[in-house]
Structures are given as C-alpha cells and as structure tokens.
Amino acid sequence: MSTALLEIEDLHARVAGKEIIKGLNLTINEGEVHAVMGPNGAGKSTLSYVLSGKPGYEVTGGTIKFRGRDLLSMPPEDRAREGLFLIMQYPVEIPGVPVTGFLKHAVNAGRKYRGEPELDTMEFIKMLREEGRKLGIDAEMLKRAVNVGFSGGEKKRLETLQMTILKPQLAILDEADSGLDIDALKVVAEGVNRLRDDRRSLLVITHYQRLLNYIVPDVVHVFAEGHIVRSGGKNLALELEETGYAEFVKEK
Amino acid sequence: MAGLIQNTALIGDDIPRLSGLREKGREAFRLPTAKTEAWRYTRLHALKADDFVVAPSKFLAELAGGEENGECACCRGQDCADDRSECSCGCGSREHENGCRCQGHHHRRESLPFAAYELHFDNGKFVPVYPVLPPGAEVMTLMEAVITGEERHLLNKYAELAKYPFAALNTACLEEGLFVRIGRNVCLDRPLAIINHAVDTGVNLMANIRNLIVVEEGAKAELVEYFAYEGNPKARYFNNIVNEIYLGAKAEFNHYKFQNESYKAVHIALNLVRQKKGSVYGGFCLQKGADLGRNETRVQLTEEEAKAEVNAVYLMNGWATLDTTTDIEHLAAETYSSQLIKGVVGGEAKGVFQGKIHIAPGARKTEGRQLHKALLLIDTAEVDAKPELEIFADDVKCSHGAASGDLDKEQLFYLCSRGIGEEEARQLLIDGYLAEVLARADNAAVREWLSANIRETK
Ligand SMILES: Nc1ncnc2c1ncn2[C@@H]1O[C@H](COP(=O)(O)OP(=O)(O)OP(=O)(O)O)[C@@H](O)[C@H]1O
Ligand SMILES: [Mg+2]
Numbered sequence: 170m171s172t173a174l175l176e177i178e179d180l181h182a183r184v185a186g187k188e189i190i191k192g193l194n195l196t197i198n199e200g201e202v203h204a205v206m207g208p209n210g211a212g213k214s215t216l217s218y219v220l221s222g223k224p225g226y227e228v229t230g231g232t233i234k235f236r237g238r239d240l241l242s243m244p245p246e247d248r249a250r251e252g253l254f255l256i257m258q259y260p261v262e263i264p265g266v267p268v269t270g271f272l273k274h275a276v277n278a279g280r281k282y283r284g285e286p287e288l289d290t291m292e293f294i295k296m297l298r299e300e301g302r303k304l305g306i307d308a309e310m311l312k313r314a315v316n317v318g319f320s321g322g323e324k325k326r327l328e329t330l331q332m333t334i335l336k337p338q339l340a341i342l343d344e345a346d347s348g349l350d351i352d353a354l355k356v357v358a359e360g361v362n363r364l365r366d367d368r369r370s371l372l373v374i375t376h377y378q379r380l381l382n383y384i385v386p387d388v389v390h391v392f393a394e395g396h397i398v399r400s401g402g403k404n405l406a407l408e409l410e411e412t413g414y415a416e417f418v419k420e421k
Numbered sequence: 422m423a424g425l426i427q428n429t430a431l432i433g434d435d436i437p438r439l440s441g442l443r444e445k446g447r448e449a450f451r452l453p454t455a456k457t458e459a460w461r462y463t464r465l466h467a468l469k470a471d472d473f474v475v476a477p478s479k480f481l482a483e484l485a486g487g488e489e490n491g492e493c494a495c496c497r498g499q500d501c502a503d504d505r506s507e508c509s510c511g512c513g514s515r516e517h518e519n520g521c522r523c524q525g526h527h528h529r530r531e532s533l534p535f536a537a538y539e540l541h542f543d544n545g546k547f548v549p550v551y552p553v554l555p556p557g558a559e560v561m562t563l564m565e566a567v568i569t570g571e572e573r574h575l576l577n578k579y580a581e582l583a584k585y586p587f588a589a590l591n592t593a594c595l596e597e598g599l600f601v602r603i604g605r606n607v608c609l610d611r612p613l614a615i616i617n618h619a620v621d622t623g624v625n626l627m628a629n630i631r632n633l634i635v636v637e638e639g640a641k642a643e644l645v646e647y648f649a650y651e652g653n654p655k656a657r658y659f660n661n662i663v664n665e666i667y668l669g670a671k672a673e674f675n676h677y678k679f680q681n682e683s684y685k686a687v688h689i690a691l692n693l694v695r696q697k698k699g700s701v702y703g704g705f706c707l708q709k710g711a712d713l714g715r716n717e718t719r720v721q722l723t724e725e726e727a728k729a730e731v732n733a734v735y736l737m738n739g740w741a742t743l744d745t746t747t748d749i750e751h752l753a754a755e756t757y758s759s760q761l762i763k764g765v766v767g768g769e770a771k772g773v774f775q776g777k778i779h780i781a782p783g784a785r786k787t788e789g790r791q792l793h794k795a796l797l798l799i800d801t802a803e804v805d806a807k808p809e810l811e812i813f814a815d816d817v818k819c820s821h822g823a824a825s826g827d828l829d830k831e832q833l834f835y836l837c838s839r840g841i842g843e844e845e846a847r848q849l850l851i852d853g854y855l856a857e858v859l860a861r862a863d864n865a866a867v868r869e870w871l872s873a874n875i876r877e878t879k
Contacts, residue, residue: 221838224830249840257838261831265853274849275839282840314853315835331839 171198173234174339174370175220180231182219188229189215191395197339200367204381204406205374207392208414213374214258216392217343221255222248235339249275250282254337256328258344258374263315268327271315272297272334279335300333304360305353321348329360336364341372346380358383378406393417424471425627426450431596432480432564439567439595442577446592449582459584462773462805463744467687467713473627473659478596479546480564534873535866537614537645544620545597545628545660557604558642560613563631566600575667576633579695579721587689591629591663598631603640605669612643612677612864619649619683621656629661638669638697643864644676648710650683658683662690668700670724675703677867679874682710684739691717698724698753705862707871708735708743715744715773722749722756722787732861733762736875737770744773747791751784751817760791763858765851767798777809780817788818795825796854852876 175197182190189212197203207213218226220233222245233240240248263271277287288296298308304326316324325345332340342361346354361371361384373384381389381403389405390397391414398417399405426447433439452468453460533539538552540560547562554560566572582589603609615632636642646664650656660682668674682688688711694702706716720729735743749758764772778789795804808821828850836846855875862868 223834223838244843245834245837246840246842246846249838255838257835261829261835263832263835263850263853265856266849271836271839271841271849274841274845275836278840278842278845335839 171200173197174199174201174236175240175372176232176234178232180219180233181229182215183227183229184215184225189395190219193231193396195390195397197370197372199338199370201388202365202371202373202384202386204386204389204403205372205392205397206376206389206406206409208418211393212395213392214343217255217257217341217372217374220248220341221245221253246278247282249335249337250279252338254332254335254340256325256332256340256342256345258347260316260324260328262317262319264317266315268311268313268315269294269297272331275331276334297330297334301330303356303363304330304333305356306330322350322353325349325357326353329357333360333364338368339370339372340364341374342384343374344376345373346375346377354380355383378410381406391417424473425452425468425590426593427475429475429477429594430481431478431594432484433568436568438574443593443595445577445582446589446595449586449589450593451586451589453586457586459746459775460586462771462775462807463713463715464742464771465713467685467742468659473625475594475627476544476546480596533614533616533645533647534870535612537612538609539614539616540599542597542615542617542628542630544618544622544626544658545630547597547599555607555610557607557640558609559602559604561600563598563600563633564596566633571602572600572633575635576631576665578665579693580663580665585691585717587661588663588691588693591631591661591691594629594661595631597629598633601632601634601644603636603642603672605637606639607637607642608640609642612645612675612867614645614647617646617648617660618651619656619658619660619686620651621653621683625657625659627659627661630663632662632664634664634666634674636666636668636672636674636700639671640669641673642675643867644674645867646676646678648678648680648682648688650681650686650710654683655685656683657685659687660689662688664690664692666692666694666702668694668696668702668727670698670700672697672700673703674701675863676705677862677864677871678704678706678716679871680706680708680710680714680716681874682714684710684712684741686711688714690715692719694718694720694729696720696722696724696727696729699726700728702729702731703861703863704729704731704733705871706733706745707874708733708745709737709874711741711743712739713742715746717744717746717748719748720750720758722751722753722758724753725755726757727753728757730758730861731760731762732858733760734855734858734871734875735762735764735766735772737764737766737772738768739770740768741770742773743770744775746773746775748777749779749789751778751780751787751789751814753781754783754785754787756784756787758789760793761858761861762793763855764793764795764804765798765854766795766802766804769801770803772802772804774804774806774823775809776807776821777811778819778821779811780814780819782813784814785816787814790819791821793821793823794854796851797825797827848876
C-alpha cells in the first residue's frame, strides 16, 4: 500500500484578488513522480507558490495535507523544514548574501527543527563543494552572492544544488529546465535523480517532453484554467507535444 | 541654555594661546535653532533638558597633587563603591593601583579583539597610560602639545567656529584630548585606538574631547575610535568630540569609528580633515548607539591627487536620531572622493543624511561620488536625506544618489522557503545589504570587529 505524501482537495486560491486555482485535486504518494503540463498562465507557478506558502497567495477554499499534517497552517520556513522544496521558475538575486553562508543557515535551520546538532563549518563546506562539483558549480561561484550575476542556467544549477543539500521529501520543480542547454539539462536531471528513492516524490512542472525523458514521470497531469483537466501515463506528455492544449482550453 | 558652557576651572587659563582659543569658542557658541540650516533635520531636544554637568579638571587636580599622593588613576581617590578584593575580570589580581579598591586599574572593561596601540578615556578624562609607539610616532595630551608648542598652531586653525556650533562649545571647554603625530614616512604597524568609556556615575556628564592628529608626508597610519558605555544602557551623558586631522603629501590614513553610546546619550562629533597632494583619507563610521548622534566629516582636498573616502553605516531603533553629515571640498584639480552611506532604521527612529560635494573653480578633472541608501524596517521609521552638489569647475565627474525602502519581500520569501526562520532571514538580508559598505573597511580585523557588532543586537 502506498502512503500519500501530498493530498490536495478542492483547492481554490487567489492572487491579487483574482481566482487562479479553481477546485484542484491532486494526491502524490511517496516515491512517485508527477508531471504537470499546461498552457502559459494556467496557474502552475501559482500552485507551487501556494504549496510553499508565499505571502500574497491566498487560499480561499480546500485543504492540503503534507505527510498527514495541515500544510496551510505552517509558515513557509516550517514547510521547508518538513521536507518541501521548490525549484523556482525565477530565482531571486540576493546581493551581499553569499551562497555558502546562506545554505549553511538553511541546512542548520532544518537540523535544529529536527533536533539534530548543527553541522561543523568545515564539514559543511567540504560537502557543499563536493555536491557543487557534481552539478558544475565551482568553489568561486559558492562564494558569490546568491544568484547575483548568475546566468539563467547557473541559477537553475544552484536551485538544484540547494535541493541536493536540503534533501526534501517533496521537490517541486517549476520549469527547472527552462534556460538550460542540453548538457546542463542532463546535469540537473541527474542531480534530481540522485535524490530519488522510494520515499521521496517529485512534482515536475514543465512545458517540454525533453526533461521527462530524464526524469520519467509516473503520472502526467494537464493543468488548464486552474485545475487538472486530464491525467494519464507518461505517454500523455508525448501526445500533448503533438496536439497542444487547444482542446482543454476550449473545453471550458 | 546657559548650561552647556559652565564656569569650570580649566588648566592653563593664564596661557594666552589657550585662554584666547577658549574665548573664541565662547563667543562663537550659539545653540542651533530650528532655522539653522545645517541642523534642520536633527532634533536637538535631547539637549534641551539642560542638565549636563562638567566634571572638574583632572589636570588641576593633578597639579594640586592628588594623584601623586597615592591616588588611583581610575577612581581618582574617591572611595570606590566596589569593595571586592579581587579584580572582577577573573585575572585573579588583588593588586589595586595605589591600594585603592577600584576595579578598573590595569585593564579596561571594553577591549578590542585585535592588536592596537590603545589609549583610553574614562568619562572624557584621559587615562595616562601610553603605549610604546615605533620611533617617529608620538602621542601626548593636547595640553602638553599646546604648552610645549608641539602643536605648531595647527589647533583650531581651520575650524570655522561660527559654522560649527558644537566645535565652538568644544573649543570653549578646551582641555581634554590628545595630540598624535606620525612622523615623515613612518608606517604604524597596527592601528592606534582611542577608546572612550562611559561609566554611569549617576550624574549626566558632558565631556568635550579634542584630538589633533598630524600624519606627516609619506606616513601611514590607522585610527580606531571607539565609544562604549558600561553598565546602565540608559545612562544620560553628552560626548562632544572634535578631531582635527592633517594629512601631509602622500600620507595615508584610515579612520574607523564605532559609536556605541548608551541609548540615552548624546554624541556629537566633527571630523575636520585637511589633505595635501596625493594623500589618502579613508573614513568609516559605524553609528549604533545614542539617542542623538551626529557624525560630521568635512574633508578639504587642498592639493592635486588627494583622495578621500567617507563611508558610514548607521543602525537604529527606538526613538533615536542619528545624523551623518559630510562636506567634501574639492579645492584642487584631479582630486577624488567617494562616499557610501547605508542606514538601517527601525522603531520610530529617524536617520538624517546631509551630504555635500563642493567643487571649487579650477578643480578640473575631479571626481566626486556619493550614494546614500536607507532600509526602513517599518512604517514609523523615517529618513531625511539632503544631498547637495556645488560645482564651479568644468570637466568633472560628479554623482549622487539616494534610495530608501523596506526589505525585499521576494528575497525574504526565498530565504524562508529554504527553511530559514523569518527573523534570521531578515538579519541575513540586513547583513547582505550592509556588506557592500563594510567591504570598504580596508583592515580585515577591524572590519570583522565592526561586522560582528552590526550583527549583535545589544
Ligand atoms: N502576483 C501576481 N499578481 C497578479 N497576477 C498574478 C500574480 N501571480 C500570478 N498572476 C496571474 O495568475 C495567472 C497564473 O500565473 P502562473 O504564473 O501561475 O502561470 P503558469 O501556469 O505558471 O504560467 P507559465 O507557464 O507561463 O509559467 C496569470 O494570469 C498571472 O498573470
Ligand atoms: Mg510558471
């Protein structure tokens, strides 16, 4: 019997006074990979922000359970500490805050939450360098300010590095593949796959089939106009590549 | 407001040079009013209570023979309230200077985490313990320098007392302070540190300190000025500081200051810097304490290729007013100045920045840069910024900018979404915001000390 990790029921959410998510249902079990595809502006990123607790994204109805607990009552930092991680579509630049220091705070905040001792600085830096190397991030980049002056691809690598370090139980990838060249796509996908095990799950938001060749989904959902309009196996992604979303948008 | 100039007996009133200067100060002193432009944004109500007391002259007491007759330099013979027989720092010492039970005898309460040539003032009175300086460098009391003529009439030479009311007050009360001379081509291997301790005595003390610093041609030195309080964080006192700094040709001088007075203190400081050809002044001021604090810096770049940086950070909460005022005068061609000032303002506090760049006729090919930014942590915090450019020459590069705003919500969410708690995330962003200015403090050990003090919320 599979255990549900994330259970979304009849979710409604608003941004800037406008209803974007309209009656969404989705259950992700431990170990599963779910892909979400859909037209621009459908509300995919909105869903990822609602899940991670971004201020300004107002839930007007429905429930979300994560590991059996009420996700919506937790502040964003606790959601992260409970094992939720979002690779953002547009990672923000933070001048003056170096990557290494930032990640050390993040890792230790999680450890403290779980009652584990803080990591030794030297140990942490060694581990970070090692993981960074696998993702093509060198020591010099780790000293730079978070995302400042990073290319689009470098930002996505850094997002992936954070994920590898924080080892979430549910990772949401919001267009982790956008802006990546073919080699970088493989590197990022490998990074994601290294983390996978039978308890960790992924929610992969993407516009392209290509990423799904590397991160093979168990389920593919079509997300249009605020909710899931169709779900299927991995072949659905291939089908969509042919047909586009016209049929779903009209459906309404 | 008769109260700030008091009839306290001072040493050397029979010396024309001293009595003349004091008289000039008394004549020029007028407390700024609401109409005084240079003080328009800075509320002086902290001074209005008019209850400051000037401590008696230590020099006169010494002359009267007190100290020589076995009095402790730190408590000056008044029986110390503290009758612990062992030094409180844990050093195990039972030896109190001259048998006095005062605990401040041989080490200071606040010390620096880096090696420095330390000089200490207790409540505005110099503690006569001198570090051993390398040959060619010397420190003496200002009074000694005036009486022996060592100051060579540099004291007050360019002070324009009519323009600087608190410098006038300082001059009227001229007595405490140091004369520092770094001789030609001498390079100090560690910073000089002037540490000003405020120890709560239950009386609202006013201290006027005047330092004269001469860095001769080709010499290199650093100064750390530190204002710290002991005990009662609500102690009320007034430190009125004037530093006159002269840089000879090609001299290099870094001037760090950390103002960490008590919450109820008044701290007003004026730094007058005059630079000759090719000299470099690096000013860095962190203001964190005081109810009313002002750090004013006037730099006169009098000869070609003189360079100055005036950087500052101010952190405030509660109801404080902290003022950073700069006036950079490019008086010769090919001079350069740069200012970066950043503030973090919370509570109902008010930050003030007045920054002036003046480029005199004929000061061609000069460059003057200025940037002031403030982070307003909540709606009740306030900043007034008044940048001013006066350009009377052609072919110059000048810029100024100002910006203020709240912490970036997207950045805050990004950090929280990685598991960092909101308070910690805010602190990280504030540190990040200030990192750019801190990077301008050259001395790594001093920079580390300053940034640790920025992080620590006392
Ligand atoms: N902060 C906001 N203020 C106003 N409107 C917003 C805001 N955030 C999202 N929206 C609107 O909500 C809708 C859904 O946006 P969202 O970013 O979730 O779409 P998406 O499915 O991720 O699209 P894409 O594929 O282009 O990334 C859009 O119409 C968008 O303009
Ligand atoms: Mg999106």
